[in-house]
Amino acid sequence: MKILTAEQLSEADKITIKKQDITSEELMERAATLVFNEIHNRLNGAPIPIKIFCGIGNNGGDGLVIARHLIQHGYHVTVYVVNYSDKRSDDFLANYEKLKNITNDWPQLIKSEENFPDINTGDFVIDAMFGIGLNRPIEGWVAKLVKSINDSKAFTLAIDMPSGLFSDKVPGKDAAVIEADFTLSFQAPKLVFFLPETMDYVGDLQILDIGLDREHLGQISSMNHLIGKIEAASIYKPRKINSHKGDYGHALIVGGSYGKIGSVLLTATAALKTGTGLCSLYIPKCGYNIVQTGLPEAMVLTDRDNEQLSSYPENFEADVVCFGMGAGTSQKAVEALKDMLHTVKSPVVIDADGLNILSKNRKLLDFLPKNSVLTPHPGELKRLIGDWSDDFEKLDKAKDFSKRYNVVLVVKGAHTFTIKNEEVYVNNSGNPGMATAGSGDVLSGVITSLIGQSYEPLSAAILGVFLHGLSGDIAASELGYESLLAGDIANNIGIAVKNLFRNEMKDSEGN
Structure with a gap:
């Protein structure tokens, strides 16, 4: 709309x-x-x-x-x-x-x-x-x-x-x-x-x-669009009956550190729940048993470092890479992001500590692959684009950033804004219960999965944000806002996809 x-x-x-x-x-x-x-x-x-x-x-x-x-x-x-x-x-x-x-x-x-x-x-x-x-x-x-x-x-x-x-x-x-x-x-x-x-x-x-x-x-x-169920459903690509896991992308999730392995586990879970054919994680050695036990559907590669990322895997081919959740901002993690940006030429998804590394090492922004998706919350956005006097100036600065680096910005909030150049897409799903730890990690997994399934990065971001919010709405309808966990959002993505074609959830007019 x-x-x-x-x-x-x-x-x-x-x-x-x-x-x-x-x-x-x-x-x-x-x-x-x-x-x-x-x-x-x-x-x-x-x-x-x-x-x-x-x-x-x-x-x-x-x-x-x-x-x-x-x-x-x-x-x-x-x-x-x-x-x-x-x-x-x-x-x-x-x-x-x-x-x-x-x-x-x-x-x-x-x-x-x-x-x-x-x-x-x-x-x-x-x-x-x-x-x-x-x-x-x-x-x-x-x-x-x-x-x-x-x-x-x-x-x-x-x-x-x-x-x-x-x-x-x-x-x-x-x-x-x-x-x-x-x-x-x-x-x-x-x-x-x-x-x-x-x-x-x-x-x-x-x-x-x-x-x-x-x-x-x-x-x-109009350069500004409200995304509701009708708009999101128009982006969705139905699956063909004659297909196999190789048709739906191989996603690589890179991140984690000692005490923060749960973040990448949530991202990988969301990617698989959104339909990724294959999902691999590249994490410090300390997370190996956690991921293998917590998500048997995923494959795991480990860094040589036990507690933090220090590199990017050599000779690894993936359809899409997501970097940053729980990675920390140590110099070793910076080197890992550098390795990735010098290796991967297709669009990547960068979240959390990946964004913080970019804001502290701004020369790395020039190496972002075209149409990469960055998913900052307000604090991370401020570190990327600087202070703003009000929300209209914030949008102008975000649009300038998107144009300068040729990226898609997903500015998270009660109404998440997806920005590509001058175009702004305002999401109309979601609820206050989603203001919980790990919710953003789940969103990164959803968007990553859709890119790996051959959605254009902008379309993947718009649809991914809406599905993420709709999944939260479905979970909250059963659990209430206070009890909603990030894992509940990930686990309801499939139901959210089914609900794209039903009428009982909020539509683009806020009903």
Whole structure:
């Protein structure tokens, strides 16, 4: 699914109005009615106080439409107009009149802090103050109103965009932004919904298809993409009946050190669970018995050193190599990575200590094979690309790094970002239980396996990240977040592949 900007969506609105021969008011009615339907389906007539805070622009107009439908269906609704300006949009005014025609409880005007209503924990608050059109920080008494809503701890639903949140930049440290529990947004996701610095304002997210012109949407160019089940399934390659283990790649996992053999064991397990035909590990001698006992399906080669890597195996042919998990950053490990980079010419996967070695020995970056995949968590990324002022600058720096070294960057997080040159792919599977030791080692094994099975490295990274998250979702549904272990993620990869073609897990719209 394309992630679009505010400008692209505004243009899509205009073209839809023209091509479908409707008014902007009719498009607003369509969109806001879809929001009402979602609310009505969930509340099912529950007699809870609903307090709708409407701005005086089109987002406020959406709020007025929602209010009208809720009142007509018997809900206990109070509408507040946040009067931050004397100007009103035409569609706001039209829907204000429609609301007056169906109720004697006209909207209450908020013009200062003195007019603030009481908001209780059990209230249902709908934020329709600013939406996607905001271009400057919320200030003054309106900022205090936002704080009052947040402090109330009432359940808060944001319409299109939490008020105070920008579509193209991160709010300031003390900015007034609605902290929504749920956001219902229109037609296409916005990048700011998925950035670590801003995603908590959004809460749970659902994208509503409001029927914007399909032809125009198809022609819009976007460098940012949301990856859900539909997109991941389109990458997957079914297996042929007439095949053997040699058709699915030989993966070599290089890493481990004394006390950290479990990391490579997890990576190798994930590679085999993802379908690698053959899997070998190159590890220090101290890990031999552990791996042979813990993963009999794998083959083991040992370094001459007992406790750490010191070299790369000579004359060893593999379809794909993964380096770094548990390797440490000693000079011996540095030499092992150097040996690998001077030996292997096809794309490699580098994770964990492999990334730390690269950040400390930056000349080695020039020897990375084209289209190699690097899988940093935020700390490892900072060591590779330097500090950033906010998440938008982080993305720009990550794109520059990808272009300079011709690599795929997998930036791990709640929404993992896969970056190749200017293209950004935002993952939409996974859960908080996956914030556990070894989860990243499993991800490296999944991506490595897919590359060995002849997926292009970028496709392997996108599909691998989604399968990894989906496997975590499946495991968490049985075990809960707190009990989820990295091994559980690895062991559910096969079920995740099967679930690519079922409907019960989260799709690309966050349902």
